[in-house]
Amino acid sequence: EITSCSKMLAQRATNVRVQSRARCNAAVLPKVQSLGRVVATAAGAASTEQVASTSASLPVKELHYETDKNGLQRVKYDKEGWNFWQWQGHKVHWAVAGPKDAPPVLLIHGYGASAYHWRYNIPELSKKYRVYALCLLGFGWSQKALVDYTNGRQWVAQISDFIEQVVRPDLGASGAAAKVALAGNSLGGYASLATGSARPDLVRAVALLNGAGPFDDPTKPPRPEEPAWYEPALNAVVGAVKRVVLFFAFMRAKQPARIKEVLDLVYVSKDSVDGDLVDSIVRPALDPAASEVFYRINHRTQPPVTVNKLLAGLQVPLLLLWGLKDPWITPSRADAVRSLYPSASFVGLSNAGHCPHDDSPKESNEALLNWLDTLPAA
Numbered sequence: 001e002i003t004s005c006s007k008m009l010a011q012r013a014t015n016v017r018v019q020s021r022a023r024c025n026a027a028v029l030p031k032v033q034s035l036g037r038v039v040a041t042a043a044g045a046a047s048t049e050q051v052a053s054t055s056a057s058l059p060v061k062e063l064h065y066e067t068d069k070n071g072l073q074r075v076k077y078d079k080e081g082w083n084f085w086q087w088q089g090h091k092v093h094w095a096v097a098g099p100k101d102a103p104p105v106l107l108i109h110g111y112g113a114s115a116y117h118w119r120y121n122i123p124e125l126s127k128k129y130r131v132y133a134l135c136l137l138g139f140g141w142s143q144k145a146l147v148d149y150t151n152g153r154q155w156v157a158q159i160s161d162f163i164e165q166v167v168r169p170d171l172g173a174s175g176a177a178a179k180v181a182l183a184g185n186s187l188g189g190y191a192s193l194a195t196g197s198a199r200p201d202l203v204r205a206v207a208l209l210n211g212a213g214p215f216d217d218p219t220k221p222p223r224p225e226e227p228a229w230y231e232p233a234l235n236a237v238v239g240a241v242k243r244v245v246l247f248f249a250f251m252r253a254k255q256p257a258r259i260k261e262v263l264d265l266v267y268v269s270k271d272s273v274d275g276d277l278v279d280s281i282v283r284p285a286l287d288p289a290a291s292e293v294f295y296r297i298n299h300r301t302q303p304p305v306t307v308n309k310l311l312a313g314l315q316v317p318l319l320l321l322w323g324l325k326d327p328w329i330t331p332s333r334a335d336a337v338r339s340l341y342p343s344a345s346f347v348g349l350s351n352a353g354h355c356p357h358d359d360s361p362k363e364s365n366e367a368l369l370n371w372l373d374t375l376p377a378a
Helices: 002-055 150-175 187-198 231-253 256-266 275-285 290-298 307-313 331-340 361-374
Strands: 065-067 073-075 083-087 090-097 104-108 130-134 180-185 203-209 318-323 345-349
Touching: 083 150, 090 150, 104 150, 104 187, 130 150, 150 180, 150 187, 180 187, 187 203, 187 307, 203 361, 256 275, 307 331, 318 331, 318 361, 331 345, 345 361
Parallel strands: 104 130, 104 180, 180 203, 203 318, 318 345
Antiparallel strands: 065 073, 083 090, 090 130
8 A cells, every 4th residue: 555655655656746847847938939039139130230230341441631731632541540450379560541433552561670661652652542551460469469470470470361361251242352553662562572473362462662581592501401400409509599689689779769760870851760760669669569579570589581582483573662772672673673573663752761761752653553553453
């Protein structure tokens, strides 16, 4: 009897639980399903909005212009910068001006500079072209990322992705397969040449303004395929010493007075070396990671990729726009490029130094526009 009673009580308890669960399901399930439909609808709307924002016009901060004391129009300096793009977890700065239905031109600054260094060129070029100016990773308003900068590989990837992820969407439907004309000064010239050589699907022409980069050295013995056993240890020691030396060099180099002194050395027009230009170089150097970035850019972890090799892979029109009074990258380097790439166009500016676009902007703009106008349609 006890066993029978226990079974009966257990069965009743089970029936109660089943009935309670059924009543609960009947009351709650419709609400859960309704909530699920709301969440799904919201997710779908968010997904649609995200796709729309990717394909629609990107919101951009407008550039403002001013007139300098010589009557030349230029971008008005903004200490906060203009637009930012997240790339591989890093913040990258860029600016843009010009009609969206015009062919795109992408400007790449030199060592220590920023997108602002194209202040005199953006207003003039953007009358006929959609002009973008990009801060390379490690410089300007872009993040001082602690990555390997050897041979500019990071910058080639950055420029390529910028064209695909920012330029083309910004141009709208007409920009789906757009190719850009790249123009780079000094280090930016090397990055532009490397990108043009590696990505002909994205680049339709390259302009080097006193472009930097190593050339093959025929007097140097070829590097052995297998490094010597002591080479890793030697490189570690050299790297440690170099880091210390470059740290103190950077501490001196980032001082405003020193920056102005260097600019005066490589500019012909001293009027161009003003407070805004100096400040645009000083501010990024105050970043806590700037000295380490300075070391990493100046310390290779692999053999150099020379200008010879990059030119061998280039298949697009090339302009050499050279400040003839550059004490660093002299006209002989332009001659060396022309010997390797005979189809290159050359324009020499007798009253310009290392940064012809900012030192002699009127003549530089004229040369760039004349060259751009001759390019075949993308």
